[in-house]
Amino acid sequence: xxxxxxxxxxxxxxxxxxxxxxxxxxxxxxxxxxxxxxxxxxxxxxxxxxxxxxxxxxxxxxxxxxxxxxxxxxxxxxxxxxxxxxxxxxxxxxxxxxxxxxxxxxxxxxxxxxxxxxxxxxxxxxxxxxxxxxxxxxxxxxxxxxxxxxxxxxxxxxxxxxxxxxxxxxxxxxxxxxxxxxxxxxxxxxxxxxxxxxxxxxxxxxxxxxxxxxxxxxxxxxxxxxxxxxxxxxxxxxxxxxxxxxxxxxxxxxxxxxxxxxxxxxxxxxxxxxxxxxxxxxxxxxxxxxxxxxxxxxxxxxxxxxxxxxxxxxxxxxxxxxxxxxxxxxxxxxxxxxxxxxxxxxxxxxxxxxxxxxxxxxxxxxxxxxxxxxxxxxxxxxxxxxxxxxxxxxxxxxxxxxxxxxxxxxxxxxxxxxxxxxxxxxxxxxxxxxxxxxxxxxxxxxxxxxxxxxxxxx
Numbered sequence: 001x002x003x004x005x006x007x008x009x010x011x012x013x014x015x016x017x018x019x020x021x022x023x024x025x026x027x028x029x030x031x032x033x034x035x036x037x038x039x040x041x042x043x044x045x046x047x048x049x050x051x052x053x054x055x056x057x058x059x060x061x062x063x064x065x066x067x068x069x070x071x072x073x074x075x076x077x078x079x080x081x082x083x084x085x086x087x088x089x090x091x092x093x094x095x096x097x098x099x100x101x102x103x104x105x106x107x108x109x110x111x112x113x114x115x116x117x118x119x120x121x122x123x124x125x126x127x128x129x130x131x132x133x134x135x136x137x138x139x140x141x142x143x144x145x146x147x148x149x150x151x152x153x154x155x156x157x158x159x160x161x162x163x164x165x166x167x168x169x170x171x172x173x174x175x176x177x178x179x180x181x182x183x184x185x186x187x188x189x190x191x192x193x194x195x196x197x198x199x200x201x202x203x204x205x206x207x208x209x210x211x212x213x214x215x216x217x218x219x220x221x222x223x224x225x226x227x228x229x230x231x232x233x234x235x236x237x238x239x240x241x242x243x244x245x246x247x248x249x250x251x252x253x254x255x256x257x258x259x260x261x262x263x264x265x266x267x268x269x270x271x272x273x274x275x276x277x278x279x280x281x282x283x284x285x286x287x288x289x290x291x292x293x294x295x296x297x298x299x300x301x302x303x304x305x306x307x308x309x310x311x312x313x314x315x316x317x318x319x320x321x322x323x324x325x326x327x328x329x330x331x332x333x334x335x336x337x338x339x340x341x342x343x344x345x346x347x348x349x350x351x352x353x354x355x356x357x358x359x360x361x362x363x364x365x366x367x368x369x370x371x372x373x374x375x376x377x378x379x380x381x382x383x384x385x386x387x388x389x390x391x392x393x394x395x396x397x398x399x400x401x402x403x404x405x406x407x408x409x410x411x412x413x414x415x416x417x418x419x420x421x422x423x424x425x426x427x428x429x430x431x432x433x434x435x436x437x438x439x440x441x442x443x444x445x446x447x448x449x450x451x452x453x454x455x456x457x458x
Contacts, residue, residue: 001100001122002043003131005177005194006035010298010327011059012183014194016133017047018120020099025049026072027118027133028179029062031330033069033245040070049096050074051103052087053135054115055238057148057231058185058298059330063087064241077107077114086241090116100124108167110160111136111144117167119174131175132198137163139178140196142187143207147225157220161213168208172199183295185228188385224384226401230302233332251313251325254338259286262312262337270310270337273297275324278427280316282357282443284343289314291431298327300428303401305333313339357430358442360417362454365444368417369394376415381429382448390448392419400425403432415440419447 001020007013008030016027017039024045026036040047047070050063054077063074064086075094076087092107102121109115118133136144143164146156167176175197182190189206202208210216254262263270272289274281281291292301305311311333315321321339328336368376372394380392381400398406400420410416416433418426418441426443433441444450 001124003120003177004039004043006030006032006039007181007194008032008059008330009323010295011185011330012181012190012295013059014177014179014181016177017043018098018101018103019043019045020101022046023048023099025051025096025098025101025103026066027051027177028053028056028135029066031060031062031065031242031246032326033062033066034248036066037069045099046070047072049098049103051090051096051105051116051118051133052076052084053117053133053137053179054112055080055084055235056136057234058228060234060237060242060332062242062245064243065245068243069245075105077105077109077116079107079109080114080239081112081235082239084239084241092116102127106132106166108134108137108163110146110156110158110163112148113156113159115144115163117163119170129170129174131177132167132170133177133179134167135179136186138167138176138201138205138207139180139184139187139190140176140182140193140201141191141205142189143205145186145223145225146220147223147227153221154217157217158213160220161210161216164207168198168202170198172197172202174198176201183299185226185299188225188383226383226399228300228302228401230305230331233307237332246326246329249322250329251318251321251336252338253318253321254312254340256340256342258338259312259340262310270312271305272312272314273301273305273324274314274431275320276314276316276343278424280343281431282359282427284356285431286314286343287355288435289431290435291427296424296428297324298331300400300425301328301333302331304404304432307332308335310335310337312337314343315339315341317341355434357427357434359423359445360442361445362450365417365419365451366454373415375413376417378419378444379410379416379429380419381425382420386421386448390452392448392451395419400429403429407433407436407438410438412438415442417442417444419444419451421448423447423450 074087075090078089378395
C-alpha cells in the first residue's frame with residue numbers, strides 16, 4: 001500500500017497516486033501525466049480511477065488526458081456549476097475500492113460548490129481511516145478561498161465552516177493531504193510543510209481558531225484575494241476537459257537571429273517573456289520583454305498574457321525554457337513559438353537593441369522621500385494586505401496584477417521607483433512599464449526587506 005505525492009512547480013500544486021495490489025487512483029492530476037504513469041510503473045499497478053476534488057481555477061486539469069492514456073474512470077463532485085462533460089458524478093458516501101484501500105467521498109463545499117474530500121481507509125487495519133485528501137478545502141495552516149461566488153460569499157464561507165467541522169470530526173490522527181502548498185494563489189498563509197494532521201490543524205490553523213460560525217464568516221469576508229483574468233479560461237477548460245497532455249518537447253529553440261523576423265512575421269505583435277533571474281534581466285534584456293522567472297510566471301503571467309498573442313521565451317537554457325513552457329501550458333497558453341538563449345551583453349556591440357534597468361538602494365530612496373521632486377513617485381506593487389501591514393510612506397499603490405488595466409493612470413513623463421517586498425515583483429513591474437513606453441523607471445533593490453533593515457540601522 002502506498003501514497004505518492006507529485007508537486008507541480010510554479011503553482012505549488014500537490015496531486016496524489018494512492019494504490020495497492022496492482023490498482024491505483026490519481027487525485028487531482030496535472031497535465032504532466034508522465035509523472036503518474038511513471039509512478040504507476042514503479043509500483044507495478046494500473047491506474048483505474050481518477051478523482052477531482054473540485055473544478056480548479058488556476059490550472060487545467062489533466063484528468064481527461066490521463067484517462068485517455070489509461071482507460072481510468074473519472075469522478076467529480078456532483079454540485080459543479082456546469083456539468084463536467086468528461087466525469088461521472090461523485091456524491092457524499094460513494095466508495096471506491098483500490099486494492100486494500102477504500103476511498104470514501106465526503107462532500108466539503110465552501111471553496112467551490114462541487115468541492116469534495118476523499119477519505120482513505122486501510123482495510124488491512126480493520127477499516128481504519130488513515131488520511132484525507134482535502135483538495136482546496138483545508139491546507140497546512142490555511143483554509144480555502146470562498147470568494148469565487150461574489151454574490152454568495154457569506155453562504156460559501158458558511159459552507160466552508162461546516163465542511164471544516166466535518167473534517168475535524170474525522171479524528172486528530174488523520175493525515176491531511178492538501179491540493180496546494182506554500183506559494184499557491186489559493187491561499188496566502190500556507191506553511192512550507194506539505195502534509196499535516198487534523199489535530200495539528202485544529203490547534204494551529206487560523207481557520208479553526210474562530211470561536212463560532214459567525215466569527216468564521218466575518219473572518220472570511222474580510223479577506224482580500226485577487227482573481228486573475230485567466231481563471232475564467234481555466235474554469236471553462238475544466239468543464240470540457242483537455243484530452244492531450246503537455247507535449248514531451250513543449251518549446252523549441254529559435255535561431256539566434258530569429259527574433260526580429262519572429263516579431264515581424266507574427267500576425268499580431270508577439271510578447272517576449274524573459275524567464276531569467278531578475279538580476280540578469282536588470283543587467284541586460286531585449287526591449288519590450290516581460291520578466292517573469294520561476295514561480296512568478298504562474299502567479300502573474302495570467303494577468304499580463306492573453307490567449308491569442310504569440311509568445312517567445314528568453315531563457316538561460318533549454319531546461320529553463322521547457323519548464324517555463326510547461327508552466328504556460330498548464331495555464332492554457334499553447335501559442336509558444338520557441339525560445340532564445342542569446343541576449344546581447346552590455347559590453348558588446350550587437351545588431352539588436354538592448355536595455356537595462358537601474359537599481360536603487362534604501363538610502364537613495366530615503367533621500368528621495370526626504371527631498372521629493374515633483375516628477376518622482378515611489379510605486380508600491382504589493383498586495384493590499386502587505387501594504388496594510390507595512391506601508392511605504394508617500395508611495396502610490398497599484399497591485400502588480402492590476403498594472404495592465406491601471407498603467408494608463410500613470411504619467412509617462414514622471415520618474416517611477418518600483419517597490420514590493422523584496423524587489424522581485426518590482427522588477428516585473430518595471431519590465432512591464434518599460435514595455436509600455438515608460439522611460440524613467442528604476443527598481444528599489446530589497447524593497448520592504450531592505451527598507452526595514454535600513455530603518456533599524458539608521
